[in-house]
Amino acid sequence: MPSTPPTSPRTPVASRVAPASYAPPDPIGSSPRTVALASLIGTTVEWFDFALYGMASALVFNKLYFPTFDPRVGTLAAFGTFAVGFIARPVGAVVIGHFGDRVGRKAMLVFTLMTMGVSTFCIGLLPTYTMIGWWGALGLVVLRFAQGFGVGGEWGGAALMIVEHVPSAKRGFWGSWAEGGSPAGLALATAVFTQFARMPEAQFLAWGWRVPFLSSFVLVAVGLLIRLRIAESPVFARIKASREEARVPLLELLRTQPRTVLLVAGTRVGPNTVFYIYSVFMLVYGTRVVGLARHTVLDGVMLGAGFMLAAVPAFGALSDRVGRRPVFLAGACMTALFAYPLFVLFDTGSSVLATVSLACAFVIHAAMMGTMVAFYSELFGARVRYTGASLGTQIAAMLGGGISPFVATSLLPYGRGAIAAYMIAAASVTIVSLLVVKETRGRSLDG
Numbered sequence: 001m002p003s004t005p006p007t008s009p010r011t012p013v014a015s016r017v018a019p020a021s022y023a024p025p026d027p028i029g030s031s032p033r034t035v036a037l038a039s040l041i042g043t044t045v046e047w048f049d050f051a052l053y054g055m056a057s058a059l060v061f062n063k064l065y066f067p068t069f070d071p072r073v074g075t076l077a078a079f080g081t082f083a084v085g086f087i088a089r090p091v092g093a094v095v096i097g098h099f100g101d102r103v104g105r106k107a108m109l110v111f112t113l114m115t116m117g118v119s120t121f122c123i124g125l126l127p128t129y130t131m132i133g134w135w136g137a138l139g140l141v142v143l144r145f146a147q148g149f150g151v152g153g154e155w156g157g158a159a160l161m162i163v164e165h166v167p168s169a170k171r172g173f174w175g176s177w178a179e180g181g182s183p184a185g186l187a188l189a190t191a192v193f194t195q196f197a198r199m200p201e202a203q204f205l206a207w208g209w210r211v212p213f214l215s216s217f218v219l220v221a222v223g224l225l226i227r228l229r230i231a232e233s234p235v236f237a238r239i240k241a242s243r244e245e246a247r248v249p250l251l252e253l254l255r256t257q258p259r260t261v262l263l264v265a266g267t268r269v270g271p272n273t274v275f276y277i278y279s280v281f282m283l284v285y286g287t288r289v290v291g292l293a294r295h296t297v298l299d300g301v302m303l304g305a306g307f308m309l310a311a312v313p314a315f316g317a318l319s320d321r322v323g324r325r326p327v328f329l330a331g332a333c334m335t336a337l338f339a340y341p342l343f344v345l346f347d348t349g350s351s352v353l354a355t356v357s358l359a360c361a362f363v364i365h366a367a368m369m370g371t372m373v374a375f376y377s378e379l380f381g382a383r384v385r386y387t388g389a390s391l392g393t394q395i396a397a398m399l400g401g402g403i404s405p406f407v408a409t410s411l412l413p414y415g416r417g418a419i420a421a422y423m424i425a426a427a428s429v430t431i432v433s434l435l436v437v438k439e440t441r442g443r444s445l446d447g
Contacts, residue, residue, distance in 0.1 A: 024372050032166040039391045042113055044188065045183020045223040046154050049120040050085070050147060051189035051279065057082040057295065058283040059197065060209045060406070064135045069223040070407070074285060074295040079406040081140050081328050082280070085148030086402020089327040089394035092152025095251055097387030100157055101249040104240070105164070105233045105386065113227060115219030117151030119143045124213030129304025152397075156390030160334040164235035164445055169320060172441070175373030179308055182369065183362065186279055187305035194298040196235040200218050210398040235382050235445050242431040246383040253391070264392025265399070266433030267375075271368045272401035273426035274339075275418075278304065278361050281408040282346070285419075289412065290346055292354060302360035311363050315370030323441045324375035328435045331367025335425035338364055343416035368430070378440035385445075400426055 061081065062074035069077060092112075100108040123143050128136050158178040166174040189212065196208040239245055246252040253261065279301055286297035319327045338361060345357035372393075380388035404426075411418040 047185025088148030089152035092149035093390035093394040096153025100386030119146035164233040173317040174320035183308035190302035268396030270427040270430030304358035306364035311366035339423040
């Protein structure tokens with residue numbers, strides 16, 4: 001009986017211990033362009049769903065689910081349900097991140113897309129206060145929590161699927177495609193929502209607002225077909241093959257990199273805060289304070305999101321040349337400087353100047369967003385990267401983005417200066433955190 005040839009000392013560890021079921025990723029679904037496009041489309045669908053809720057909370061939910069309240073209090077209540085989604089995001093980051101670091105990036109991306117799709121579709125079917133009383137508001141809270149849970153694990157997975165596939169020298173550019181889903185989803189959601197917002201008020205509130213939520217299921221189906229075709233991250237495939245997964249990723253993360261989690265959260269507070277002021281609160285400010293038409297402000301948000309979509313990969317590419325920190329820091333400083341002029345331009349009552357102000361705000365914002373994916377991915381070790389990148393960003397989302405429309409609305413009686421000061425304070429947290437964290441460009445992702 002022939003003996004088994006000895007294992008060569010040069011044989012890679014992964015090949016000696018890989019389970020029989022392991023196979024290298026399919027090269028058809030692992031090219032940078034294919035993976036980046038799949039992540040872009042998937043995140044676009046997810047942010048389309050999330051953005052719809054933000055617009056509806058500013059323009060619809062206060063009237064349909066909190067009609068017994070004073071209009072301003074009703075808006076605050078609607079923004080309270082909006083914030084619930086952000087409270088759920090760190091929970092989703094921990095739970096989905098755990099399985100993303102143990103089971104795989106791809107499986108969790110399919111799960112998050114399904115979670116978002118089902119919850120958004122159900123919001124479109126939810127009875128209002130006049131039909132079932134406060135049960136409608138409770139259903140809104142539950143479905144919003146489900147949305148936030150899905151998004152909490154979406155960003156980290158989409159980011160890692162790109163950066164763990166692409167060459168180090170192009171990590172900023174290709175990684176920015178995952179972040180491009182945010183403005184793309186916002187622009188698409190705004191375009192769809194605006195068409196129905198032009199309807200007579202009675203028809204819009206009766207059924208028009210529901211159509212965008214129901215139609216999102218078609219986009220989810222398209223996103224699923226695309227995500228199922230891409231290969232697993234090669235970095236995770238190597239971890240899986242060598243059986244080096246973290247047993248409890250969260251505990252390992254908090255034992256080895258707790259400071260990094262806090263720094264990521266700090267750098268992300270400013271971008272999250274101002275993004276939801278631009279995309280959600282300015283709908284309230286423009287229509288109720290300045291007196292602009294509803295579709296005018298929505299058109300401004302849509303145009304600004306379009307400019308941001310074009311600018312994000314440009315800033316990502318720039319970070320490949322000069323570093324992540326300088327580009328991110330420049331965006332944070334410009335955000336603070338532009339906070340007050342944003343409201344000054346809006347207060348002119350000119351639809352053109354209001355649109356220009358939003359376009360400038362979103363382009364400045366792109367400098368921060370374009371660097372995030374590569375920056376945060378490079379900060380964490382491979383065994384806990386999904387959990388770390390997700391948790392850090394979603395803590396910031398809860399502390400910044402989730403409450404910013406609520407806080408800004410609460411500050412309305414104190415004038416535009418108070419709201420601008422709030423934005424400057426949030427940007428300052430990001431600036432200080434960036435001055436502490438180290439540059440990451442060129443780091444290996446296998447460590």
